[in-house]
Amino acid sequence: MKTKKAFKMSLILILVTIVFLTGCSKKNNNVEPTASAVPSPTASASEPVATSFQLGxxxxxxxxxxxxxWWVTDEWGxxxxxxxxxxxxxxxxxPVQSxxxxxxxxxxxxxxxxLPNxxxxxxxxxxxxxxxGQLLPLDDYLDKYPNLMKYAGDKTLNLLRxxxxxLYGFPNWYTSSPNGNSGYLVNKKIYKELGxxxxxxxxxxxSYLKLVxxxxxxxxxxxADISAQGIFLFAAGKEEGYSTRYIDEKAVPRGDQLTSxxxxxxxxxxIKEAxxxxxxxxxxxxxxxxxxxxxxxxxxxxxxxxxASGDAVNSNIKDGNNLLSEKDPDAGYMAIWPIHEDAVSKDKVFTNSYxxxxxxxxxxxxxxxxxEAIFAYLDWMTGAEGQATTSFGPKGRYWDELTAEGAPILNEKWNTTPQTEKDKEIMGKFNWAGNTTLTDVTKASIQAKLPEDKRDWSTTQQIDVIFKTSQDMTVxxxxxxxxxxxxxxxxxxxxAIFEEYVAKAVYAKNDAEVDAILKEANDAAMAQGYEAMLKAKTEAWQANIKKASGQ
Known part of the structure; x- marks a missing residue:
């Protein structure tokens, strides 16, 4: 839920601190690797024209x-x-820190x-x-540096204008493939011991929680993680196709309008379930x-x-899983398909959005x-070589060549270096122009070649479950x-009203009290201009729908 303010912050959020997490996702963040159409790099597509800035x-x-x-930029070099x-x-x-x-x-x-640069x-x-007027438009550079246009495409860039x-921003973790970090994990040892x-x-x-x-x-x-974010995943299982993005935006599409x-x-x-x-x-x-x-x-x-969390497979959770599994192979956590109502089809439950x-x-x-030089660097970063370098280290360290699809071919040093040692190199943390599709195809390719005991835990959970429970919410x-x-x-x-009243509703003594508190929340929101917010977001939503359809 790359996104993801309550979710995205976890999207979605620390999402870029390691190579195998992609916004909110955030965060987002769900690919079937074979379904990703990643253009093959060519000399003409990857080499800048003569008049462009040459890095170095x-x-x-x-x-x-x-x-x-929560963002901390590590010292450079x-x-x-x-x-x-x-x-x-x-x-x-x-680095300039918040x-x-x-x-x-x-x-x-x-x-x-x-302002920083x-x-x-x-x-x-x-x-x-x-x-x-504090930002520079980037349009003049798009034709001179081909990677962003090549991988993001006109449709995506038009939506960002x-x-x-x-165009005033270079997209980070744009994609053509499902992705995300949100989901449910179960303690494998406890689950097995309970049958x-x-x-x-x-x-x-x-029933299971009572047994535990x-x-x-x-x-x-x-x-439910910080800010009770895990309870909001319940919404995805209460109605087919219901997105947690609606909770992020405090607006639910009903017909052609966004509603309270x-x-x-x-x-x-x-909220009653929680x-x-x-x-x-x-x-x-x-x-x-x-x-x-x-x-x-x-x-x-x-x-x-x-x-349950909007950032269920971040580096801290992965570290916790690895610590447990190192002591006991049966211990640790695994992702499960999202919980849902009996009447809701499991294939229409999406705890992630991208x-x-x-x-x-x-x-x-x-x-x-x-x-222009900064744009040139970002454009290099979002291409195959840049993604390989920022995600897996410089060429010659853990990889020597790229495949035709742009994925790094990892060498023996990668296979023999313990994951805990590789994690210390904070690979992926300086990837500010994330190309999610290219990165996820690379991850899937690498995972498939590794023995099970050497596979990255986070990536395995994403490929097996999490990426399959994500829907396109671009508009x-x-x-x-x-x-x-x-x-x-x-x-x-x-x-602010949401944070205050939702907590009260979860603490409610019964369902009737939940109803009353949510009504109070709506009244308080309306008094603060909620209707104007819903109207503005409806207009933006409808405009996005038109842009996406080429109108």
């Missing part, structure tokens, strides 16, 4: 800022990948007119920068207040029976020296509401 021809220095509370880039392309990047307060940091930089952002913050028709009962419907889930509570009093039956989330029957059923389990103490009781490190501690100690336009945008700010993205507009102000207010 002169030094290139720029600052980079990731506009997220301290890992094998960026050291190689620094030595061969003469590129040096100065310090855990991204919104405040961005506002301070805008007011002081001290490159900013990774999305949504209202991106639009605020664009509307203020702003109202003036110009591996059927775990498909909400009735099955409740009875047999394993020190274990959390259902861990708080009054939506499926969302109502979702509240029922919470009242029985089957769900983490501090799920709305716990921190991510607390979740990780429970995971790595095997104290979770079922885990957008061909990707997770977020990387923009070059006004006044930056040599912006439900990029609702660029200016932060100071009526709709933008309402959007921020509604998010």
């Amino acid at each position: 021809s002169e030094p290139l220095n720029f600052s980079f800022y990731g506009n997220y509370d 301290n890992d094998p990948t960026t050291k190689w880039i620094q030595e061969n392309f003469k590129i040096t990047v100065k 310090g855990g307060t991204a919104q405040q940091k961005l506002n301070t930089m805008i007011v002081s007119n001290e 490159v900013i990774m952002s999305e949504g209202a913050d991106f639009e605020k920068l664009r509307a203020a 702003s109202e003036d028709g110009k 591996a009962p059927k775990l498909e419907t909400f009735t099955d889930l409740e 509570k009875e047999k394993y009093p020190d274990v959390i039956p259902f861990e 989330l708080f009054l939506d029957p499926t969302f109502n059923a979702t 509240s029922k389990l919470f009242r029985q103490k089957l769900i983490t009781q501090d799920t709305f207040t716990q921190k991510s490190d607390q979740v990780y501690e429970k995971i790595k100690n095997g104290r979770v029976a079922v885990f 957008s061909t336009t990707g997770w977020n945008l990387v923009s070059i700010t006004k006044g930056t020296e040599n912006p 439900f993205n990029n609702f660029k509401l200016a932060a100071d507009s009526e709709a933008g102000i309402a959007n921020a207010a509604v998010k």
Whole structure:
């Protein structure tokens, strides 16, 4: 759920900290590798024209800022990948950190007119920068540097254009293939010891959690991760085709209009399901207040029976799984098909969503020296060689050649180096122009060639289950509401109302109280301009539908 604010943050979010996670996804984030159509690299497609900037021809220095509370950009040149880039392309990047307060940091930089050269952002913050004239259009570079046009294509780039028709952001983790990180995991050892009962419907889930509570009093039956994000996956199993993106946007499509989330029957059923389990103490009781490190501690100690999250296979969860399985081959976690109602077809349950336009945008700010050189670097990064280098290290380290499809052919050193050692090289963390389809095809190709005990756990869960439960929600993205507009102000207010009232509803004593609280939430949202927000998002949604159809 690359996305994914509550989800995307986990999308979706730390999604780029290792090579095998692709936004929100985020995050997003679901491919059948054989279904991906990745153009084969050709000399004419991969080599810049003579008048373009040649990487390495002169030094290139720029600052980079990731506009997220949780984002930390590591020091440049301290890992094998960026050291190689620094030595061969003469590129040096100065990290600018959010310090855990991204919104405040961005506002301070805008007011002081001290914006970094490159900013990774999305949504209202991106639009605020664009509307203020702080971002440079990238259109003039598209024909000179072919990779972005080649892999993203006109349709995706058109969806990313702003109202003036110009492109101000380089997409990150754009794709033509399903992807994501959201899903359900079960503790394999506990599941096996309890007889591996059927775990498909909400009735099955409740029975299983009660059994866990009875047999394993020190274990959390259902861990919903930080901000209770795991409970929102219930929505996908309550109605066929229902996307958690609706919860992200606080807007549900009914007919040709976006309607109130708080009054939506499926969302109502979702919260009632969560509240029922919470009242029985089957769900983490501090799920709305716990921190991510607390979740990780429970995971790595095997104290979770079922885990649901918008970022279920991130690096911390993978590390926890690996620690358990190293001690006991039967221990660890595995992804299961999403839980659903009896009347809902399992093949129409999508806990993940993906957008061909990707997770977020990387923009070059006004006044930056040599912006074309930065674009040239991003375009190289999003191509086959760049993706191989940023995801698997420089050529000659773990790979020596590329396949015709652009996937690196990994060498013996890759096969013999322990995954824990490779993880220390933070490969993938500096990939700011993620090409999800190309990366996922590479991952699948690599996994298929490895013995089971050497396969990456996260990638295995994605290929086996998670990527198969993702749907294309491209037209439900990029609702660029200016932060100071009526709709933008309402959007921020509604998010705050959502956080307050949903927690109250989950804590409710019965279903009637859930109904009353959600009605109160809707009334509070309407008083803050919810109707204007829904109207603006409906217009943006319908405009995206037209763009996607070529109108």
